[in-house]
Amino acid sequence: MVQTVNDRDKNRNRAGRSDNSAINKRLTDLGERLGDVKKRKPPTDDAERRGNAMGIAFKVATELLAGVLVGGFIGWQLDSWLETTPVLLLVFFVLGAGAGILNVMRSAYRMQSDAAGAEKRSKQSGHTPESE
């Protein structure tokens, strides 16, 4: 469709309605064609899911590690300050591990509620290709 801007402006009022219906027709056409393609080739989200799972595993691992590291660091600093080596290092190492586990649990809860929310939303919209 080759038209200059002025031409289009002139025609806009006259052709506005038919333009809209044409666009709608094209949209539904495209939607149908997309649906066909999707039916022919079901989405292989296995790789995607695996990548996501690896991301989650990495996230959880860093959280656990960060707890232990920070706990150990605090204990080490307190030890060298109060000259109680290695009592506080050991105590805070364990406390840090506890904090790490707490972090892991919190992020797991958050992921769970996120996943539940996403599922509910997709059920509400209810028009996934699988349900057809």
Added chain:
Amino acid sequence: MPDPMHQFEIKRHLDLELFGIDVSFTNSALFMVLAIAAISVLTIWGMRGRALVPTRTQSVAEISYEFVAGMVRDNVGTAGLKYFPFVFTVFMFVLFLNMLGMIPYSFTVTSHIIVTFAMALAIFIGVTVIGFINHGIGFLKFFVPSGVPVLLLPLLVVIEVISYLTRPVSLSVRLFANMMAGHTMLKVFGAFVVGLGLIGGWAPLAFMVAFTGLEILVAFLQAYVFAILTCIYLNDAIHMHH
């Protein structure tokens, strides 16, 4: 085999010293400046038309704006929109640093833990200050879990405080480790392509093509995670619940 860690080396482009502190202009600084310039081009030059029907650049700028605005609204609520400029800056900066790092021969600033840790620490301190401004001394209640026997309380408060202090560490380590591991992998497999030559080099080359795609995804995802965790921390500071 070439050294896969060579790409992370800091090189000085301009020797500078200020009050006895080494503030040389390095390749790391250069790529930070490039990222800022690219973001400015996108948001200022791209939005110059302010057209109702956007050009391509304008729509990219608008999409990134709406993306971050939606993220802040979903995770912090409307009270958080006050801090939108900060979250937008953090997101765009990390995203552009990661993406610039994907260009061959460029330098990935976010693969240095000192950079990510400094950013995470700035976010951590800022969010803590926001918490104290909003709730005063009552923000300390954030560290006291509810519904616990008094006997256990001292132990749990210490654990909560340590858990709070781990935030900058896990935030920075996640970004840094992802970027560094990815770029090292790319380099190692690149060396395999050369090492195996014309006969055997095709398999690692095919892998590298796929892995580069994954790395671009990771570059985006890590910027997203960095920004969304900033939002979650902001939410804790404003609304005070886990």
